[in-house]
Amino acid sequence: MINPLRRCTCAVNFMLFGIIFMLAACSTPQSVPPFALEQAHQADLEAHRAMRNGDLPQARELFARALLLQQSQDNLSGEAMGMINLATVLHKLGDDQAAISQLDQILAQGSIVYPLEWRTAAAFRKAVILTDGSDGKQTGAIESALLRVESECDKPCVYTAGLSNLRARLALQKGDNSAALQLTKATLESSSAGKEEIANARRIAAAAEVAEGHFELALVHYNAALVIDKELGIPSRIALDLNGAAKALEQLGRKDESTEYGRRAAMLVEANRVLSNETLKK
């Protein structure tokens, strides 16, 4: 049997050790990152804030500043992230050429400089930007970027659903509706696809069904996409879903419902236009 006095002494010793250990931990000076990297982090935070407020020119300036600060410290991961962020804003501002130029700086270095994960991210963004502005004309460059993502992405690849949707969009642009439907079906059945990609797949499937003349099915896809996009709170996509549903309803001869959906889409677009102007004025 253990003596109570000894048990008590052990407990006190243990507590003393714990307190001393904690005090020692508290007194250790925290390592501070270089000032330039702190500034880069701050610029990055402010750029995200500007993006959230819809002030894209301000976001572009801040991301460019963050990139310069990362380059001044030769921080390769930070540089790659900065270039991808800058490319994303430039694409949103409509300057696709400048956006692709930023991404090519990462991709042109090959395996020599930038880490693999950033090269994959850059290739995916390049494919998205080219698909948005191509109208089926830059198929070769898009295919090359997609192949690069597929070959370099670590398994399980986070871009699988996105790649499938991009291929579905390309098929739709070529008029291959059945291929588009098959590709989106794979995404919809995937358990790893995120909400954004599920909604994208629904929208592509709806467009393919409209092209095939299956308006009831298209309406189902648009309504499903609408629910997800409302959850995500992305106004431009909600407007796309409402307009798509309005067109499908019109084809089905349900004029009143079609008008109602069209009216909701117009109100949403107008409200966002006013809000966007107010934000820029501020």
Add this chain to the structure above:
Amino acid sequence: MKLLADKDERFKGLFVKVGIFILLALTGIAFNLFFTSVKKGLFAPKSAVYFLVDSAEDLKEGMPVKLSGFKIGSVKNITLDSIAHAKVEMSIENQYLLLLNEDALVSLKKEGVIGDSILEAKRGTEGRGQLSAGATVRFERGGGLDQIAEDMRSRLVPALDEVNKLLHSTNDPQGDIRQTLKNVRQFTEGLNRTRERVDHTLDQVDESIAKDVRPMLHSINLASENTVMMTGKLDKELPLMINKVDATLDNIQRTTETLKSAVDKTAPQLPAVIGESRGLINQSRNIEDSISASWPLKNIMPQPEQGLLKMDSHD
């Protein structure tokens, strides 16, 4: 003889063991304190540098001295000299003393709008000799928000007093302006009377132009006398009036100049205040971001977005 008998073999040497344990812990704490002090520059060699100031208000021992945002020393001691001036002794690290020149300037400032007071050192003119230990440097009080407010107050209050006096003088029945107006009114009344007399004379001329030449001449004579009298009165009163009006204008001009000077001297400080306010807002945002990212608030507050922007296949 032992007070307690150790019956259990395992208790033998217990106090020694506990003693060694506590000794080790204390040694660890002492080492920690020592290395932290070294890191904070407690043992760095320092030199005394002095400055003299009329009043030690807002100055206190331990106050940091900064150069280009870096702490280079602190206020070690404040004493009164033989002519009741405050003599402030600063303790400056030797490695930073090399950066200060003979004509270095120390100014009292606030960190941000509502921050603590600090002493900010300025290097002095390039090419001048290096500041030596024990030297005395120049000192000035910087323009914090309260300083600006005090400056504004000290200039505006006399100006407002002037305006108040001017208004008082305007309202005073015995004052310059009221008296001037009274004289003008009397003068106008005199003129009216003269006009009536002239009108009366002319009427008489019309009625009895042939038979009453003499009374008419008499009346004209009277009117002339009145006119002469009035001219004399005017000669006396007009210079006084003009002098009083001049004095009033001088008062107004002085008041305007005082106000203009106050505004001119304060205006250059406004951009600094705006800059400090902007800095304060940015610092507050940074603090908010940092706090919201710390435990336990990070579980409650929304985290600020950072890193890679989201992008999916539709963007």
